[in-house]
Amino acid sequence: MNTNESAATSYTTLRGDSVHELEIKRSRFITYLYRVETEAEARNRIAGLRKTHFDARHHCTAFILGPDRMTQRSNDDGEPSGTAGIPMLDALAKRDLPDQSHLSDTLAVVVRYFGGIKLGAGGLVRAYSEAVSSGLDHASLLRRQRLRIFTLPASHALAARYENELRAAGYQIEPTHWEADAALVHIGIPDTPEAAEELRVHVAALTAGAGELATATTRWVDLI
Structure with a gap:
């Protein structure tokens, strides 16, 4: 095998972009899922959503790129450290797929509009994880x-x-x-x-x- 080729010969990604919204204790969690192949493309998507949702308090992100998933990034965007980006990344990385494949080339952005009720660290972890998992439940995937x-x-x-x-x-x-x-x-x-x-x-x-x-x-x- 060419040393520049990945060890993986297949993986799962999004068929197309999708959006899904949850409301948890009056806060709105809007999950955007995009198929992306480069870090630059992911960051352009994030920048675009910051402009679209300029009035939102948080734009938390996570993405995984490449057949071998060598590039993985997350950002809490102002939420307490470790309560948003990492749970979102875990939801992508640990997604159960029926063919025992893995998910990659996928960006998740959760836009949060604060509803006035604090969720606490544990509540935030659960909320951001659920937001991405629920978004994936409603997304169409392909191999x-x-x-x-x-x-x-x-x-x-x-x-x-x-x-x-x-x-x-x-x-x-x-x-x-x-x-x-x-x-x-x-x-x-x-x-x-x-x-x-x-x-x-x-x-x-x-x-x-x-x-x-x-x-x-x-x-x-x-x-x-």
Whole structure:
């Protein structure tokens, strides 16, 4: 594996942005969830909400980025230390998902309008954790998967047949590269040793042992 590639080959993220509101002891907790891929993008989203909700007392934040979740940040934004950002981050990081995946590339911003009743440290921890968890309950999620793209050289006469038969077998067929005297069929598979071995066996049968697979690149895709 390329040393620049993540150890994870799949993870879960948001299908789209969402917003959900809770009222706890007269305080309004408005949770915004965004799909983001960079820290700069996350901070731009946060800055935008500060302008939209300029009259709110707090704009607490947490985000997790990357397939391996190497970037994790949180901010209490004026709430007592440890009562907002960290509970929000925990709600993202420890989210139970049915496929035992993990959540990433996700930003949570909880905008709080103070209702006049103090919640205490424990109450704030529960409120911010619940705000993010409830927001995720109402959000739509999807799985991302890293594909490894293999190339299969073929004559012009055989390339179309290889494409059709591989596609019929359930493989992801990327655009074929046509050269003057041959073609390169591109095949995308889940980036696992098992999937690679299965492809090699299939290609060997398809080409009567003449096909020689080579690795081209990898890319991340959303699974619909």
